[in-house]
Amino acid sequence: xxxxxxxxVVEDELELAKSTLAYLTENGFSPxxxxxxxxxxxxxxxENFSAVLLDLGLPDxxxxxxxxxxxxxxxxxxxxxxxxxxxxxKKIEGLELxxxxxLTKPYFFPELNARLKSVIRRLNxxxxxxxILNEITLLPEQMRTLIHxxxxxLTAKEFGLLLYFVSNQNRVIxxxxxxxxxxxxxxxxxxxxxxVYTHIKNLKKKLSGSGCDDYIKNVYGVxxxxxxx
Amino acid sequence: xxxxTKTSLNFISASVLFFLVGSxxxxxxVRNIMAEDLRNRLLQQQNEFIYTAQQNKVMDLVSxxxxxxxxxxxxxxxxxxxxxITNEKYMLYRKLDFSYxxxxxxxxxxxxxxxxxxxxxxxxIAIMNIGFAMLFFLIMFFVNRxxxxxxxxxxxxxxxxxxxxxxxxxxxxxxxxxEIEEVKKLNQVFEKMSAQIRKDFISQKEYTENVSxxxxxxxxxxxxxxxxxxxxxxxxxxxxxxxxxxxxxxxRLSKINQALIFLTKIDNRFYTEGSTFSLNDLIKEKxxxxxxxxxxxxxxxxxxxxxxxxxxxxxxxxxxxIINLIKNAIFHNKSGGVLRITLSNNTLSIANSGGSLSFxxxxxxxxxxRSSENKKSLGIGLSIVQRICDLYSFNIAYxxxxxxxxxxxxxx
Numbered sequence: 001x002x003x004x005x006x007x008x009v010v011e012d013e014l015e016l017a018k019s020t021l022a023y024l025t026e027n028g029f030s031p032x033x034x035x036x037x038x039x040x041x042x043x044x045x046x047e048n049f050s051a052v053l054l055d056l057g058l059p060d061x062x063x064x065x066x067x068x069x070x071x072x073x074x075x076x077x078x079x080x081x082x083x084x085x086x087x088x089x090k091k092i093e094g095l096e097l098x099x100x101x102x103l104t105k106p107y108f109f110p111e112l113n114a115r116l117k118s119v120i121r122r123l124n125x126x127x128x129x130x131x132i133l134n135e136i137t138l139l140p141e142q143m144r145t146l147i148h149x150x151x152x153x154l155t156a157k158e159f160g161l162l163l164y165f166v167s168n169q170n171r172v173i174x175x176x177x178x179x180x181x182x183x184x185x186x187x188x189x190x191x192x193x194x195x196v197y198t199h200i201k202n203l204k205k206k207l208s209g210s211g212c213d214d215y216i217k218n219v220y221g222v223x224x225x226x227x228x229x
Numbered sequence: 230x231x232x233x234t235k236t237s238l239n240f241i242s243a244s245v246l247f248f249l250v251g252s253x254x255x256x257x258x259v260r261n262i263m264a265e266d267l268r269n270r271l272l273q274q275q276n277e278f279i280y281t282a283q284q285n286k287v288m289d290l291v292s293x294x295x296x297x298x299x300x301x302x303x304x305x306x307x308x309x310x311x312x313x314i315t316n317e318k319y320m321l322y323r324k325l326d327f328s329y330x331x332x333x334x335x336x337x338x339x340x341x342x343x344x345x346x347x348x349x350x351x352x353x354i355a356i357m358n359i360g361f362a363m364l365f366f367l368i369m370f371f372v373n374r375x376x377x378x379x380x381x382x383x384x385x386x387x388x389x390x391x392x393x394x395x396x397x398x399x400x401x402x403x404x405x406x407x408e409i410e411e412v413k414k415l416n417q418v419f420e421k422m423s424a425q426i427r428k429d430f431i432s433q434k435e436y437t438e439n440v441s442x443x444x445x446x447x448x449x450x451x452x453x454x455x456x457x458x459x460x461x462x463x464x465x466x467x468x469x470x471x472x473x474x475x476x477x478x479x480x481r482l483s484k485i486n487q488a489l490i491f492l493t494k495i496d497n498r499f500y501t502e503g504s505t506f507s508l509n510d511l512i513k514e515k516x517x518x519x520x521x522x523x524x525x526x527x528x529x530x531x532x533x534x535x536x537x538x539x540x541x542x543x544x545x546x547x548x549x550x551i552i553n554l555i556k557n558a559i560f561h562n563k564s565g566g567v568l569r570i571t572l573s574n575n576t577l578s579i580a581n582s583g584g585s586l587s588f589x590x591x592x593x594x595x596x597x598x599r600s601s602e603n604k605k606s607l608g609i610g611l612s613i614v615q616r617i618c619d620l621y622s623f624n625i626a627y628x629x630x631x632x633x634x635x636x637x638x639x640x641x
Contacts, residue, residue: 013446019453057442084445106449106483109456157521172459172469176477195525220466222473223459 004030005050005120010040010066011082012058020053023109027168029116036060044070050120051078053112054099056090064097071098078119082107108177110168111184117167133166133228135212147210158203160185165216165226174223200224233377240373241366248362252355259354263347264323268308271325274340279329287331287338294322300337303328311341320345383407387416394423396430396498430497437493444486452479481607488609491549492596495616500543508538508547508639509572515551516570519559527565535573540639542621550617553610554579554635561633569632580634593627 011017024031034040056063137146305328402423558581566582594615599608
């Protein structure tokens with residue numbers, strides 16, 4: 001078992017923080033909560049974090065101020081901005097200050113999970129790290145898939161989907177969530193539920209064709225669940 | 230008409246009228262005076278004639294300008310104008326005819342006096358009059374013009390500054406201080422008004438941002454709670470469907486909110502920075518994002534980028550414009566339909582072979598207009614397109630003849 005990553009959630013909206021913390025705990029993280037800049041700074045001194053989820057609009061100031069402080073103190077801390085403002089200039093400003101990623105509220109938890117894992121992988125130079133799940137081996141940086149040690153050819157979107165499922169095991173992921181993930185990560189604007197269905201169908205076909213177990217289960221036609229016993 | 234021209238014109242026309250009437254009156258009065266003078270001189274000469282005739286014979290008194298004839302008429306006495314030709318020159322004379330009796334004989338005596346002297350005088354006076362009047366007008370005209378101009382200088386600078394005033398600029402409107410009470414008051418009103426407009430604009434901008442924040446966060450809570458609930462093991466199919474619907478609707482609501490905020494931002498001229506780029510490249514680049522969607526619907530793409538067209542626009546708005554148009558043409562296309570994109574002569578035409586509209590053609594750019602069977606569509610994309618075109622004064626038109634066609638002319 002890998003060591004649990006400490007995640008700092010800086011969020012002033014208590015209900016949202018509660019859900020996020022519950023979700024992160026469930027997914028093998030060890031989350032901490034700070035409701036403003038002051039308590040965030042205090043926690044950053046006390047604990048050793050792998051990543052910070054930073055809300056920009058905080059009661060005691062703009063979260064932007066914290067980006068530089070965090071990155072100057074320790075560059076390996078993954079920093080994901082979470083903001084209700086889908087403003088392009090804010091996004092660019094945040095990324096220029098050193099943030100690693102930007103999520104616009106409302107976001108879907110599986111999406112947050114996938115991004116968190118990706119940011120932590122990248123920053124901890126786990127470039128060649130393999131993600132191994134039973135017979136499936138994923139090499140995220142090279143976008144390679146091995147099933148039972150055999151190479152499996154997947155399209156970029158299929159690989160993205162598989163990585164997304166592996167990062168969110170045993171969770172019901174609705175079609176809406178998947179559609180949003182696909183359109184935001186692959187800049188594909190014409191994405192419809194039907195297309196999610198087509199991609200998953202193709203992915204499942206390829207996986208079973210290479211002798212992989214059928215992990216991706218349809219849930220009442222409203223979503224999918226990557227089930228691992 | 231400029232204020233200065235208007236006042237100058239008024240001044241000139243009043244002056245000309247006054248001058249004409251005045252000159253006429255002056256001319257006639259001078260003429261009258263001269264005629265009176267001539268009369269008096271003629272009467273004096275008559276007296277002199279009569280006095281001299283008492284000692285001399287009448288006929289001896291005939292001279293160059295005194296004519297004597299015998300007459301039967303004793304009551305003769307009249308003034309008249311007459312012309313004499315001397316040295317082949319016509320000369321106008323004033324003539325006094327009167328009768329004079331000597332030695333029982335009646336004579337008609339005519340005494341002539343030249344009018345040319347008085348005519349010359351009248352002419353000279355008239356010329357001087359005109360000259361002085363012209364000079365006077367000229368001086369008055371420039372003095373008047375200059376004084377109005379200097380008095381209204383601040384007024385004109387106010388107009389210039391108001392013309393340049395943009396509510397999106399960070400600087401407030403500051404007008405020059407005026408001497409003239411009315412202009413001072415006007416400037417005060419303008420400064421107060423512009424400050425109010427700016428204040429409203431800023432608070433509207435803040436409001437938009439706040440709405441965004443305040444709505445997105447609760448939506449995030451709803452969708453996260455729905456997602457959490459979906460993870461429960463004992464859910465029935467119906468419950469799961471309801472939760473999925475909840476998630477989908479929340480997502481949709483958030484999208485509508487974002488789109489409306491975007492529309493407001495365009496209206497508030499938030500995207501002011503621009504650059505010049507090739508429309509051809511942009512279309513090709515954005516079209517590549519729809520590769521899967523085009524393939525999925527088996528759409529035949531007919532791309533005719535004939536002329537290289539450069540536009541000056543905000544890049545983000547240009548991107549949104551193209552994406553929304555293409556997305557619309559794919560989304561509403563039928564399976565196996567045609568997507569025709571033509572760019573020539575500064576005009577972009579995007580056409581698709583979707584079914585006929587279920588709403589009125591003129592509503593196509595209106596917010597939330599969408600066909601009843603297309604529940605997934607937000608109905609905002611095309612109104613964003615129109616708003617962007619409006620911002621840059623590009624002409625956009627929609628027509629339907631077998632194909633739905635959107636035409637944008639990028640030439641202003």
